[in-house]
Amino acid sequence: MEKIMSHAGFRNDDAEHNHSSDDSEKDDLPRTSEEVRRHDAETLTAEEDAERLLVGGSNAQPSQSGWKLRKEQKSRRSKRRRDGQEPEKRKLIYDTEEGGLRESSVESSSDYEEKDALQQTKSVKRSSKRRTICGFAVVHVVIVLAFLALLYGAWRASHTQRHPETNAADSTIPAEDEEKEQELPIGTTYKPQAMFNGTHTFDPTTILISLDGFRADFLQRHISPTLTAFVQIGVSPRYMLPSFPSLTFPNHFTLVTGLHPESHGVVGNTFWDPETEREFYYTDPERSMQPEWWQAEPLWVTAENAGRKTAVHMWPGSEVKGGADAVGAAYVDHYNGNEHLDNKVSRILGWLDLPAASERLPNGNTRPQLIAAYVPNVDVDGHKYGPNSTYIRSTIMEVDGMLNSLFEGLEKRNLTNIVNIVIVSDHGMSTTSVKRLIQIEDLVDTSLIEHTDGWPLYGLRPYDHSPSKLQEIYQGLIAKSKLPKYEHTFDVYLRDEDMPARYHFASSTRIAPLWIVPKAGWAIVTKEEFDIAGGAQEVYHPRGLHGYDNQHPLMRAIFVAKGPAFPHLPGSEVEPFQNTEVYNIVCDSLGIEPVPNNGTLRLPLKTSGVHDPDRLIETPEDLQDDPSLALPPEVANLAYGHGGVRPSSEPPVVPNLANRPDFMVPTAGIPPVETAISEPEKEAPQPVKPTETSEPARPVVHDGLDDDEKSGSINRWWEWVNGKIDAIKGWASNMLGKGDTKDDGGGDGES
Structure with a gap:
């Protein structure tokens, strides 16, 4: 029994010595994993042998108390193994900082994966930040463009007069x-x-x-x-x-x-x-x-x-x-x-x-x-x-x-x-002028003409209908048109030969065979109508012509x-x-x-x-070289009133020089329009009867915008612009307010 205990004590002493030796060497020289496992295996074998001898020989079964003892010993051995790994782990960290990482080490692989994940997270955050900044910039660019578009619309609107029934839309x-x-x-x-x-x-x-x-x-x-x-x-x-x-x-x-x-x-x-x-x-x-x-x-x-x-x-x-x-x-x-x-x-x-x-x-x-x-x-x-x-x-x-x-x-x-x-x-x-008149008697022998059609252009029908006589008159007019006196003042056409096709003015016998077509602003007159040589100081009527x-x-x-x-x-x-x-x-x-x-x-x-x-818009040239084109005397404005305001008196009677003079009965079934009088007790003045020497009074309307009208137009334009600026400011504030709400909530979404 003593021999057995002595042998068991030796083994325990040896285990304790080895454990003590391990503890003393722990801080001096780190052990490898293989050495730790071999030491644990030897110690466990010795302890199990000793336990079997104490309980009942090599065939004895371990008791419940021996099982608990081994469990506690295993727990202590696991703790020692974890303590034994610390030096090795410190060495791995040192190797990693120096740039040398052992591929066989589990710890080094785990550390590498953690570092890679950290870098990927940082990259995602930087990308998200860039997207947020770009989205914010896009919103501001859109706001600026919208503002410029509104300014341009305001400028265009200032050049366009609107009907009172219309609005900006x-x-x-x-x-x-x-x-x-x-x-x-x-x-x-x-x-x-x-x-x-x-x-x-x-x-x-x-x-x-x-x-x-x-x-x-x-x-x-x-x-x-x-x-x-x-x-x-x-x-x-x-x-x-x-x-x-x-x-x-x-x-x-x-x-x-x-x-x-x-x-x-x-x-x-x-x-x-x-x-x-x-x-x-x-x-x-x-x-x-x-x-x-x-x-x-x-x-x-x-x-x-x-x-x-x-x-x-x-x-x-x-x-x-x-x-x-x-x-x-x-x-x-x-x-x-x-x-x-x-x-x-x-x-x-x-x-x-x-x-x-x-x-x-x-x-x-x-x-x-x-x-x-x-x-x-x-x-x-x-x-x-x-x-x-x-x-x-x-x-x-x-x-x-x-x-x-x-x-x-x-x-x-x-x-x-x-x-x-x-x-x-x-x-x-x-516009016509005494300086732009052509005497028909100076162009053609009027005794040869049976009928004249039209006005201010002249269609000529000679008494002699023969083609030869028509050609004779035509050639004479062509020669006159080339004289310096008449150059660029009129054209001559034969209906059946050289009448411009774009006129569509040939396919009817009602169209005279020979035509004198004056240039715009020129008029052809007979001496009975106006003697050019003797009436240079007179005013030619009508003062406006077409045709x-x-x-x-x-x-x-x-x-x-x-x-x-x-x-x-x-x-x-x-x-x-x-x-x-x-x-x-x-x-x-x-x-x-x-x-x-x-x-x-x-x-x-x-x-x-x-x-x-x-x-x-091209404004056509309408010559105004006649000083006799005097304007009517200035009177109170009698123009047809806008907004339902009627003039205080009827416009004066004007001789009708239109294509249809007043030769028919008044419009049937239309009652006369009552004219409002500013002073109820005062009768409206009687219309001025035109004479050959007097001209009726008419309102004077200037040709351009005066300073008040210009400033008024500018003020209206600026008021319109200010209104649009306020609207875009409100819109921009709403947009930015929504964006701030999203950011406060932690979102990175674009506005």
Whole structure:
């Protein structure tokens, strides 16, 4: 037993010695993992042998207390193993700092992975930060661009006068839409439909208004705000070309037939028909208002034949007895050159107030779907005072005021977007002068001429109809045109030889065989009318003329349209066209099929973009070299009042020098317009009767903007800009506020 214990004690002493030795060497020399495992295995074997001997020999089973003892010893051995690894781990960390990492070490591999993950996390954070900064920069760039766009829109708006019915949304066109054409498919046909205005149903309805003598560049004079605003919300070309000759009767019949004058038969204001040997003279209704002269179907006849009721107010040619082909408009107003503009507005609105055919009362009138109205005022005063006179500016303002009253009436009836409105003119006008007159007797022997047609251009019909005599006169005129005295003053054409094809003025025997066509601004006169040699100090009348080359800039007319038949962008522009296109356009707006004509355009119109308010519009040269062009004396403004304010007295009576003098009865069925008097007890002054030596008093309208108007315009512009700046500031604040909220919440999302 002692031997056994002695042997066991030796083993224990040896284990303790080894353990003590291990402890002493622990701080001096680190052991390898293999040495640690070998030492633990030897110690465990010795302890188990000793335990078996104590309990009962080599075959004895370990007791429960011996099992617990071994468990505690194992726990102590695990602790010693962990303590023995510390030096090795410190050595691994040192090797790592020196750049030498052992690939077989588990600790070194784990450390490397942790470092790589840390670097990837830092990279992701840097990338997220860059994205946040870029997003923030993009938001600021968008804000700056939007602000600049608003400033540009403000600048454009300051150059555009708006109709009082429109607002900024109606007239400001987004930049991306400036080059956009209409969205209707090419090749489609407009199909008009009945529309409801809130109280009544309106069948497709079109109002056609002609402003006689309204030259295209009159719109650039800043005295017609209503018409200018109408251009900005409608569709129009920069100008419309009249037909040749650029006279009232030929062009008004072209507008409603779509035919050139050579085709519809009215080739001038005066002309001779060799087949019937009768003369057409526009101032004599007994001769001119006969169906034989009007050889085409006008618009109101086409509409009536299609079942559309029509009304015509003073349109040249509408008073033909019995109507063309025995069909006339349902309502016809005879010409009255002195009719007040208010009556024209009342007449148009009165027709619109009639009940529809389905609402017709017994023996009552019904509403027309086509209304054509003629306004001669600008032409009349252009002839009398000249197209650049102060007087004509007042007349343009009066006519513009009439349009304003008409638009206000449509707005009150909620018809602004229900009815179509087409505004046209027939031609322009050029200023005349005693320095630009040609004596016909100096050009040709008038004793050889049987008939002269037209004016200011001259159509010659010699007594001798032989071709040889015609050639003789023609060659003589060509020779005269080349003289220094007449160079660049007139052209000479033979109808059947060298008449320009673009005139479309040859295919009718009503056209004289030989023509003298003066240049714009020049007039041909007889000695009976004006003796140039003896009347150099006199004033030549009329002071304004038309009838020249239809493509001359001074002869350009206007066309502006708006309504459900014209679903274009506000301010849409179409390429310039000739007035032969108007007939088709109006027919399409009513949904009726036009008869054959010279026009080619059909609805929907193909636009070329929108009008650029910054584009410089060419102002045609209209010579003003006659010092005798005195302006009327300055008086209180009698111009037609805007906003419903009527003048304090009727305008003075003016001699009618238009193509249609006052030779017909006043408009039937229209009561006179009562004129407001500023002082109830005071009678309105009587109109001034014109004489040969006195000129009627007219309002004086200056040609440019005075300082007050300029400053007012600038102030309005600046107020508009300030309003837009405040709006963009509010928008920017909201955007930045949303971005701050996201950042406060810890998000890295872009604004």
